[in-house]
Amino acid sequence: MAYTEEELKKELETKEYEYGFYTDIESDTLPVGLNEDIVRAISKKKNEPEWMTEWRLEAYRAWTEMEEPEWANVKYKKPDFQAISYYSAPKKKPQYDSLDDVDPELLDTFKKLGISIDEQKKLAGVAVDVVMDSVSVATTFKKTLAEKGIIFCSISEAIQEHPELVKKYLGTVVPKKDNFYAALNSAVFSDGSFCYIPKGVRCPMELSTYFRINQAGTGQFERTLVVADESSYVSYLEGCTAPMRDENQLHAAVVELIALDGAEIKYSTVQNWFPGNKEGKGGVFNFVTKRGLCEKNSKISWTQVETGSAVTWKYPSCILKGDNSVGEFYSIAVTNNYQQADTGTKMIHLGKNTKSTIISKGISAGKSQNSYRGLVQVQGRAENARNFSQCDSLLMGNECGAHTFPYIETKNKTAQIEHEATTSKIGEDQIFYCNQRGIDTEKAIALIVNGFSKEVLNKLPMEFAVEAQKLLEISLEGSVG
Amino acid sequence: MLKIKNLHASVEDKEILKGINLEVKPGEVHAIMGPNGSGKSTLSSVIAGNEDFEVTEGTIEFLGENIDELAPEERAHKGIFLSFQYPVEIPGVTVTNFMKTAINETRRAQGLEDMPANEMLKKIREKSELLEIDRKFLSRSLNQGFSGGEKKRNEIFQMAMLEPKLAILDETDSGLDIDALKIVSDGVNRLKSKDNAVVVITHYQRLLEYIVPDYVHVLLNGRIVKSGTKELALELEEKGYDWIKQELAV
Numbered sequence: 001m002a003y004t005e006e007e008l009k010k011e012l013e014t015k016e017y018e019y020g021f022y023t024d025i026e027s028d029t030l031p032v033g034l035n036e037d038i039v040r041a042i043s044k045k046k047n048e049p050e051w052m053t054e055w056r057l058e059a060y061r062a063w064t065e066m067e068e069p070e071w072a073n074v075k076y077k078k079p080d081f082q083a084i085s086y087y088s089a090p091k092k093k094p095q096y097d098s099l100d101d102v103d104p105e106l107l108d109t110f111k112k113l114g115i116s117i118d119e120q121k122k123l124a125g126v127a128v129d130v131v132m133d134s135v136s137v138a139t140t141f142k143k144t145l146a147e148k149g150i151i152f153c154s155i156s157e158a159i160q161e162h163p164e165l166v167k168k169y170l171g172t173v174v175p176k177k178d179n180f181y182a183a184l185n186s187a188v189f190s191d192g193s194f195c196y197i198p199k200g201v202r203c204p205m206e207l208s209t210y211f212r213i214n215q216a217g218t219g220q221f222e223r224t225l226v227v228a229d230e231s232s233y234v235s236y237l238e239g240c241t242a243p244m245r246d247e248n249q250l251h252a253a254v255v256e257l258i259a260l261d262g263a264e265i266k267y268s269t270v271q272n273w274f275p276g277n278k279e280g281k282g283g284v285f286n287f288v289t290k291r292g293l294c295e296k297n298s299k300i301s302w303t304q305v306e307t308g309s310a311v312t313w314k315y316p317s318c319i320l321k322g323d324n325s326v327g328e329f330y331s332i333a334v335t336n337n338y339q340q341a342d343t344g345t346k347m348i349h350l351g352k353n354t355k356s357t358i359i360s361k362g363i364s365a366g367k368s369q370n371s372y373r374g375l376v377q378v379q380g381r382a383e384n385a386r387n388f389s390q391c392d393s394l395l396m397g398n399e400c401g402a403h404t405f406p407y408i409e410t411k412n413k414t415a416q417i418e419h420e421a422t423t424s425k426i427g428e429d430q431i432f433y434c435n436q437r438g439i440d441t442e443k444a445i446a447l448i449v450n451g452f453s454k455e456v457l458n459k460l461p462m463e464f465a466v467e468a469q470k471l472l473e474i475s476l477e478g479s480v481g
Numbered sequence: 482m483l484k485i486k487n488l489h490a491s492v493e494d495k496e497i498l499k500g501i502n503l504e505v506k507p508g509e510v511h512a513i514m515g516p517n518g519s520g521k522s523t524l525s526s527v528i529a530g531n532e533d534f535e536v537t538e539g540t541i542e543f544l545g546e547n548i549d550e551l552a553p554e555e556r557a558h559k560g561i562f563l564s565f566q567y568p569v570e571i572p573g574v575t576v577t578n579f580m581k582t583a584i585n586e587t588r589r590a591q592g593l594e595d596m597p598a599n600e601m602l603k604k605i606r607e608k609s610e611l612l613e614i615d616r617k618f619l620s621r622s623l624n625q626g627f628s629g630g631e632k633k634r635n636e637i638f639q640m641a642m643l644e645p646k647l648a649i650l651d652e653t654d655s656g657l658d659i660d661a662l663k664i665v666s667d668g669v670n671r672l673k674s675k676d677n678a679v680v681v682i683t684h685y686q687r688l689l690e691y692i693v694p695d696y697v698h699v700l701l702n703g704r705i706v707k708s709g710t711k712e713l714a715l716e717l718e719e720k721g722y723d724w725i726k727q728e729l730a731v
Contacts, residue, residue: 424572428533433569435553436529436562437583437639438590447582451573451622 030087036060039187042087046156049163059176059186066180072342073371073403076311079250079285086188086221144204151196152207155223158194165196169227173256173293173319181252181287181313185221189254192223197232197263206461208237222253228263228298237464239270249274249284251309257292257300261322264299265292268460269316270468273308275475280338280367283310290314296322296351303459305468306333306343307475315373317346320354320382327356330456332468334475335368335400344374344405349385349415358389361453364400365476371403376417378410385415393423394452396445396476424452446473482507482678483528483647488539490527497523499703500539505647508675512689512714513682515700516722521682522566524700525651529563530556543647558590560646564636564653571623576635577605579623580642587643608641612668629656637668644672649680654688666691686718699725 030041039060043053068078145152151162158166176186197203228234238255251273259265267290276283286309292300302316318327329345347356356376364370370393378385393402404421426448434444449472450457457465488501497520505511515521527534528541530553541548548556571579585595596604609619612634624632633653640648650669654662669692673679681692689697689711697713698705701722706729707713717725 427569430569430571432531432533432553433565433571434583436557436565437579437643438554438557438587439583440552440554440586443582443586447574447579448571451571454573 029085032085033082034060034084034086034188038086042188042190045087046159048156048159051163051167052159055171055176056187059183060188062177063180063183063187066177066183068180072313072373073369073405074311074313074340074342076285076340081184084250087190148201148204149198150201150203151194153194155189155192155194155225158225162194162196165227166194166225169256169258170225171256173258173291174254174289179289182254182289185223185252185254185289189221189223192225192253194224195226195234195236197228197234199229200231201229202232203234206235206237206463208239220249220251220253222251224253224255225258226256226265226267227258228260228265230260231262232260233264235266235268235461237268237270237461239272239464239467250287251284252287253289255288255290255316257290259292259294259298259300259325261296262298263295264301266301267292267303267316268464269302269304269306270460270464270471271304271306271308271312272471274310275308275337275339276310278337280310283339284308285310286312286314288312288314290316291319291346292317292327293319294322294325294327294351294354297324298322299326299328301328301330301459302345303330303456304332304343305456305460305471306331306341307471309341310339312339312341312343314341314343315345317348318356319348319350320356320385321350322354323351324353325351326354329356329358329360329374330459331359332361332363332453332456332472333370333372334363334472335365335370336475337366337368339366339368341369342371342373344372346375347377347387349376349378349382349387352381352383352385354382354385356385356387358387358391359455360389360391361456362391362393362402363396363449363452363472363476364393364402365396367399369401369403371405373405373407375407375409377408378412378415378417380411382412383414385410385412387415387417389417389419391419391421392452393421394449395423395425442473445476449473449476482544483680484540484542485528486540486542488524488527488541489537490523490534491537492523492534496537497534497703498527501700501703501705503698503705505678505680507646507678509696510673510679510681510692510694512694512697512711513680513700513705514684514686514697514714514717517684519700520703521684521700522651525563525649525680525682528556528649529553529561554586555590557643557645558587562640562643562645562648564633564640564648564650566652566655568624568627568632568636570625570627572625574623576619576621576623576638580605580639583639583643604642608638611641611671612638613664614638630658630661633657634661634665634668637665641668641672644677646677647680648672648677649682650692651682652684653681654683654685662688662691686714689714701725701729 030038036057039056040053043056174182177183195207226236257265257267273284273286294300300318306312316329320327327347333341333343335341345358358374360372362370362372372391376387391404395402402423406419408417430448431441431444450469457468460468483505485501485503488498489496490498501524513521523534527536530551543559581601588596609616653665657665681688681694694711697709697711699707707725
């Protein structure tokens with residue numbers, strides 16, 4: 001029999017989180033709570049130099065003066081920041097020479113996720129810097145990259161090995177006092193990735209990091225810094241899945257991108273943190289600050305596929321400082337059950353002839369709420385700035401919500417700004433049409449959703465696009481009304 | 482091939498089909514005619530398995546098997562095709578991608594492997610030539626921004642691709658100009674064989690000049706009140722449906 005709405009709802013509710021398993025690895029965890037001693041302890045555990053410890057402490061002090069923002073269109077019980085452990089590292093602190101030395105249980109986890117490093121190594125020349133909990137445990141392809149002078153390592157390692165670069169750029173795009181979560185991250189970030197592409201170098205492979213939260217009660221505070229020197233190019237992939245947890249997990253990452261004159265950075269994300277169960281219990285709180293700075297003739301392109309997290313608060317942005325610089329934001333945000341997402345971008349036009357494009361696709365199902373929030377700002381000196389924004393929403397069922405909050409501020413008369421928005425619903429008639437052609441309801445939804453998201457999926461690197469398509473299908477199975 | 486016995490169907494407790502009997506054999510073309518609201522489109526929807534309609538009595542047999550409990554896609558897999566009166570739009574999904582998915586889903590249901598890409602391309606080329614369809618058309622989003630004629634031609638293209646045993650054409654002539662009508666009917670005629678059957682649902686006799694039926698049935702108020710050969714269609718055209726109503730009243 002074909003699905004009735006009731007059957008569909010039931011099926012959706014019983015659908016378990018696909019990646020909900022948990023790896024039992026001994027961890028070295030700091031006691032819960034946050035104070036200056038904990039910040040110092042994190043810094044010490046990572047053997048950081050004094051300047052870094054001070055930097056963290058300054059951020060911590062600023063954070064204590066700040067309040068959690070409330071303007072987003074999301075409702076959640078605020079985390080108790082004193083009930084979180086701010087550091088957790090796999091105990092067998094590794095510097096592996098080969099995969100044989102890696103904890104077999106960890107390798108098993110990768111296999112379950114379908115991202116075995118072996119496979120990654122062979123496939124498509126993707127170098128993977130895997131962040132398991134907080135410490136990088138495996139980095140591949142380093143050699144090939146090193147030959148080109150490319151630095152791709154954990155941020156901890158960068159602080160040790162390349163302090164001059166870290167000191168020069170860290171916190172320049174997202175200042176440590178930028179916002180509540182950015183300040184928290186600056187104080188306690190445990191690890192993350194660092195990437196530097198030298199002048200004129202085109203990075204020969206997609207750089208990829210897989211994140212996983214894997215310790216009950218530990219927050220995840222990733223710090224990513226990508227610097228593309230003059231006329232260089234890099235494509236960076238970030239993807240994550242999280243195991244099933246009962247309590248909420250806090251994720252407050254900071255990503256900073258710096259594109260110097262003539263450089264191009266393409267930053268792609270597939271986000272699949274645990275979204276909580278059918279009653280809306282559990283799930284990751286994802287409060288992320290992502291921002292890029294564009295110098296002259298440079299380009300930064302953000303592409304994101306957001307399917308996970310209970311609460312998402314995320315606005316990958318571009319500061320178009322240099323003349324003729326280009327900012328792009330392509331986003332697919334899927335919410336189901338009780339998920340809430342408030343996501344979008346900020347395009348700040350400072351330089352002349354700067355251009356920005358925003359394509360946002362929101363898909364809401366179940367009882368979820370999905371908001372696009374975007375700011376296009378043109379400053380007085382930004383002659384001939386141009387923006388095109390398109391925000392499309394797709395609804396499934398009658399209990400979800402889609403919202404659009406576009407802000408436009410312009411101080412220059414030469415600016416050209418376009419905004420288009422549509423809202424549509426997957427109809428029973430579309431499903432029946434597909435059914436009549438032999439396509440079952442699940443597949444029909446996948447087809448319709450993929451069609452809706454196509455403009456953004458096309459922006460993803462090939463191997464990521466396949467994974468993203470699969471995620472869209474998993475996230476929305478059976479959710480039509 | 483298709484045996485409908487005493488079929489009653491209703492939507493929101495309103496009975497629309499009130500005891501339909503119809504038998505269609507391989508190689509035959511049947512026309513179902515009737516005024517607006519007589520239940521023509523309901524009949525096609527019910528055969529295809531649309532669950533907006535509730536079957537309250539009677540049975541539908543297809544190829545000797547009772548299909549009452551089968552989902553729409555299962556009926557499609559068995560070879561039932563419905564050309565929609567109002568084909569829906571699916572933005573971002575190309576005609577080619579849609580057909581590829583439909584064909585492979587059907588093959589999987591039959592325990593076959595996916596159709597190899599080169600075979601698929603060959604088939605698409607053949608069938609689009611048959612229906613004089615521009616190749617560019619195939620990479621457009623399904624039915625999005627299509628004219629009325631393009632939509633109907635696309636329906637028949639899909640029929641050609643899926644090669645059903647039973648094709649139901651629901652008001653395929655509406656919205657077609659005379660040239661498009663010819664192309665569409667030519668396509669249907671070329672797809673006809675002794676092994677498949679066509680049920681043409683139409684308000685007017687016009688289409689039946691091109692797709693010539695073996696039998697014509699008149700549907701009135703949820704019942705087939707008169708059956709005959711193609712001459713019946715001409716008589717209807719001439720005298721209108723009131724003539725039947727009067728005849729029945731006598």
